[in-house]
Ligand SMILES: NC(=O)c1ccc[n+]([C@@H]2O[C@H](COP(=O)([O-])OP(=O)(O)OC[C@H]3O[C@@H](n4cnc5c(N)ncnc54)[C@H](O)[C@@H]3O)[C@@H](O)[C@H]2O)c1
């Protein structure tokens with residue numbers, strides 16, 4: 001006997017009123033767990049519980065497929081899941097509409113349905129691209145993030161900002177679409193090279209400066225052990241940084257207020273990435289330099305606690321991140337960076353927002369920083385850097 005589903009409605013017709021339009025409202029609460037662990041068996045346990053009896057479409061990039069994702073898919077299958085898997089080429093160039101369309105075509109050829117789960121296994125490129133594909137496929141299928149770079153563990157996997165790049169701008173085509181869960185296994189960071197680790201650590205330093213003195217002090221104490229991939233420290237760091245990011249996002253998860261402390265280091269950082277063509281300079285490296293510039297502007301304005309400025313610069317140098325334009329490994333011209341800032345200024349009605357650090361956990365957001373101020377600071381940092389001895393590593 002089929003179950004009877006009774007539907008009853010009695011919608012009263014509103015009185016015609018040209019002044020007051022009828023209002024529709026739709027609200028949804030998105031809440032998801034962030035599991036941090038240090039080995040794949042624990043990660044598989046979390047994933048099996050989060051996915052339940054649903055089918056899984058695992059999407060990754062070709063590098064991560066070879067190192068981790070094929071093994072993970074095998075363990076999920078051994079745990080009873082029906083897993084189908086594909087990979088696209090690694091690198092920022094894959095974060096494109098073309099890749100997204102390829103993934104949509106691939107999904108359309110699978111048996112994945114609306115309540116099944118897409119698993120994004122990889123760095124920020126995979127997570128941003130797959131999240132956006134998941135938001136579009138069948139008007140939104142659930143997805144779970146399994147980050148494999150430090151940047152993705154402490155940043156990209158959290159917050160549901162999903163996007164692909166357009167030839168005219170990065171992250172131009174995207175949405176806010178929250179994951180169903182995040183499973184962060186820091187054990188995957190064992191295969192990540194030191195440069196990528198350092199770049200990911202820059203985003204964690206940023207969160208410490210803007211929102212958590214404890215996190216900043218943790219990184220000051222443990223930077224070397226993070227870079228040597230000590231699992232205890234990585235697990236503590238990712239736990240702390242994820243929590244700080246979630247706390248900072250919770251007041252404004254959909255970025256209605258554009259004055260966001262999380263953009264600390266990103267104004268000049270984006271300009272550096274733009275002029276170098278999003279490739280030779282890693283995002284975290286550009287952000288590190290951007291934080292140094294913002295701290296120097298704050299110092300010139302007498303706003304920052306100078307001890308914090310010095311601690312920040314010393315920490316970034318110890319990590320091996322660039323604190324002057326000369327340290328990028330590719331030529332970056334002061335004039336080009338200032339011109340790129342000018343472009344942003346044009347798009348934003350003449351204003352650029354800078355997040356200036358004042359003290360640990362305190363920032364000010366200003367929109368009156370001039371090109372001349374930025375230029376003076378960048379030139380002075382280059383001169384100071386040339387005059388200093390190499391730091392001991
Ligand atoms: N959505 C957000 O909130 C957010 C935040 C920050 C950055 N991002 C985006 O993240 C992207 C950058 O992410 P990324 O730095 O993780 O780069 P990425 O995804 O390109 O990964 C870097 C490289 O490391 C490889 N890799 C990944 N995991 C590995 C592992 N465990 N071992 C060895 N190699 C591994 C990848 O194949 C790739 O070649 C940018 O597109 C940026 O816009 C998004």
Ligand SMILES: [Zn+2]
Nearest residue numbers: 203266283287
């Ligand atoms: Zn960033």
